[in-house]
Amino acid sequence: MSSLTVRYSMAYMICLAFVIISIAQLSIGLYIPSLPSIARDLQTTAGQAQLCVNLYLFFYGFSQLFYGPLSDRFGRKPVLLVGLLIFIIGSLFIVLDRNIHVLLLGCVVQGIGSGCISVLIRAIIRDLYDGKEMNRGMSYITMITAVTPAIAPIIGGFIDAQFGWIWDFKGLAIYGCLVWLIVYFALPETHAASQTKLNLTNIKNDYKTLINNNHYLAFVAAIIAIYVCQIMYFTVAPFLFQDQLGMTPQSFGFFGLAPALGYFVGGLIYNRYTERLENTKFLQYTIFILFAMGAVLMFQAQVTGFRAYTIIPAMIIASVGVGFVLSAGISGALTPFAHIAGVAAAFTGCLQMVGSALIGSMMSFFHVTSLQGFAIGYIVIAIALMICVNILKRPLVVASVSLS
Numbered sequence: 001m002s003s004l005t006v007r008y009s010m011a012y013m014i015c016l017a018f019v020i021i022s023i024a025q026l027s028i029g030l031y032i033p034s035l036p037s038i039a040r041d042l043q044t045t046a047g048q049a050q051l052c053v054n055l056y057l058f059f060y061g062f063s064q065l066f067y068g069p070l071s072d073r074f075g076r077k078p079v080l081l082v083g084l085l086i087f088i089i090g091s092l093f094i095v096l097d098r099n100i101h102v103l104l105l106g107c108v109v110q111g112i113g114s115g116c117i118s119v120l121i122r123a124i125i126r127d128l129y130d131g132k133e134m135n136r137g138m139s140y141i142t143m144i145t146a147v148t149p150a151i152a153p154i155i156g157g158f159i160d161a162q163f164g165w166i167w168d169f170k171g172l173a174i175y176g177c178l179v180w181l182i183v184y185f186a187l188p189e190t191h192a193a194s195q196t197k198l199n200l201t202n203i204k205n206d207y208k209t210l211i212n213n214n215h216y217l218a219f220v221a222a223i224i225a226i227y228v229c230q231i232m233y234f235t236v237a238p239f240l241f242q243d244q245l246g247m248t249p250q251s252f253g254f255f256g257l258a259p260a261l262g263y264f265v266g267g268l269i270y271n272r273y274t275e276r277l278e279n280t281k282f283l284q285y286t287i288f289i290l291f292a293m294g295a296v297l298m299f300q301a302q303v304t305g306f307r308a309y310t311i312i313p314a315m316i317i318a319s320v321g322v323g324f325v326l327s328a329g330i331s332g333a334l335t336p337f338a339h340i341a342g343v344a345a346a347f348t349g350c351l352q353m354v355g356s357a358l359i360g361s362m363m364s365f366f367h368v369t370s371l372q373g374f375a376i377g378y379i380v381i382a383i384a385l386m387i388c389v390n391i392l393k394r395p396l397v398v399a400s401v402s403l404s
Contacts, residue, residue, distance in 0.1 A: 013128065014140045016187055017121050020080075021141070022148040023087065023179045024060065024117040027110055027172060028053055028234055029152025033249035034165035035238045041165065042100045046369065050235040054361040055104055056111040057231070061353020063115030068123065068346020069203045075193040076120050076127070076342075077183065083116025084180045091173035095166060106169070115353075119346045126334055126341035127190035135274045135331045142327040143267035157253025191342070206343040218391035219333040220348055222283055224355035225384040226325035229290075229318060231360035232368075232377050233259050239369035245308055258312045259319040266323015279328035280392045286321035287382045287389070293318040294378030301371040311371060318378055325385070 031038070031052070039049040063083075071079040090109030096102065125137040159167045210216050241247045241255060270282060293314045300306040330348065337344035363373070 010129075010133075010137065010140075013124070014137070014144070016182070017125070017141060018144045018148075019182055020117055020179060020187075021121055021144055023084070023172075023176055024114040025145060025148035026152050026175065027056060027087075027114055029148065030156040030159075030172065031165060031168040032234055032238055033153050033157040033242075033253045034160045034168060035235075036242050037160055037165050037249060038103070042098060042103070044100045046239055047365065048100055048104075050363075051361065052103060052107045053231070053234050054357045056107040057353045057357035057360065059108050059111030060115045060118075061111075061350045061355075061357060063112045064119040064346040064349040064353070066346075067116040067119050068342040068344075068349075069198065069206075071116075071120055071123060071191065071346075072340070072342035073194050073198045075189050076124055076191050077187055077189045078193075080116050080120050080183055080187070081180065083113050083120075084176060084183065085113070087113030088173055088176040088180065089113070091169055091176055094169040095173070098166065110172075115349075119342070119349045122330065122334065122345040122349070123342045124190045126338065126345065130338070132275055134335065135327075136271055138331045138334070139267050139271040139274065139327040142270070142323060142330070143264050145263070145326075153253035153255075154257070155253070157248070157250035161248065161250045203343065206340045207347060209340070210337070210344060210347050212397075213336070214394065214397040215392055216333055216336070218388045219279070219329045220351050221391075222325055222385055222388040223329040223333070223348070223352045224359075225381045225388070226286070226322050226329070227352055227356040228359050228377065228381055229322045230259075231356050232363070232374055233315070235360055235363060236368055236370075236373055240371060240374075241308065243369065247308070255308065255312065258316050259322075262316040262319020262321075263323040263326070266320040267327050268323075269320070270324055270327040274327075274331075279332040280389055282324040282328040283385055283389050283392075286324045287385045289321040290318055290378045290382035290385070294375045294382065297371055297378065298375035301375060306371055311374075315374075 035049045035052075036046070038044075038052070039046050042049075067079055067083060087110055090106050090111075090113055093109060094103055094106030121141060122138070125141065126134060129137050155171075156168050159165070159171065237255075238249075238252060241252045242249065247255075296314045297306075297311060300310055304310075333348050334341065334344050
């Protein structure tokens, strides 16, 4: 047990993590209810409005490749402060002009900046804890990531109704400044800066170590697949609930509580049973859940018709599975790599966000806005998880990589 673990309790670190992670989650959830309003106000298509989310996620993920190694070299805290500053600049850039191209560019800069958040929080938890304690810490992070998306659409819907969608981004700039100050004054450094120069060859070999581990890749593939469930809700649900069911942005915001409740419950169950069950068991339970809920939604879309109160329960249950896989997948992927925690967290986050963003962009290209899209998505994700579980049942394969 490190001196930092004694000095700073898990409760303290998790509270700090909540504040820091919330900035990345708000950057997606706050303006989700406003996507139809943005499309109308900027006289653009639903697909282009949805692209805001996917561009943010792509660069949020891709930038993590750099933040992980930089944090291993220079420490977690200074790299986190620089990333947050870039995020604040991107948020300010968006409010300068109501233009779809400026908005998309601002989302790119936001994504580059906020990419530091998830990877460094995971690396900090990995720095402080091992084994089952690390699993618990990661499950708490999963539950935290469920709370902010639940609150964000409610706040965003209220802001849109009262002040207009542009204030979503003004609010992000203000909150980003507050989080920067909290990190500067309250976050301890958990990984001292290394005297070793940043060696690109070693970094490349660290990434090769991860790529050559078949179990690591299977866990990451499962994370990518399950995160598409969240992407579907971020990009498809606003149009489904507002355009087809006639909800206002503010009313839709309250429905963001539904899937977030599922994520939270999934993380809570994982936390409770992680000592008894292997991570692959949670993936198997999720396969069953997604097949069942996909069938329920397809039946409603094709046969009985649907209302908000008939589809929300299925989305909540499916979201429990999302909580399972995010917790089990991240823990399974990071556990073997304490010696390169920053790189492992970075690569995991990068693949998660870039992979899911590319899939989400494909959905935007085809203008998916229907309940059938949700149902098919659940079923396809369940099939992808079956493949991941099959790989995890095979022997671990680790190719040797020279670090010279």
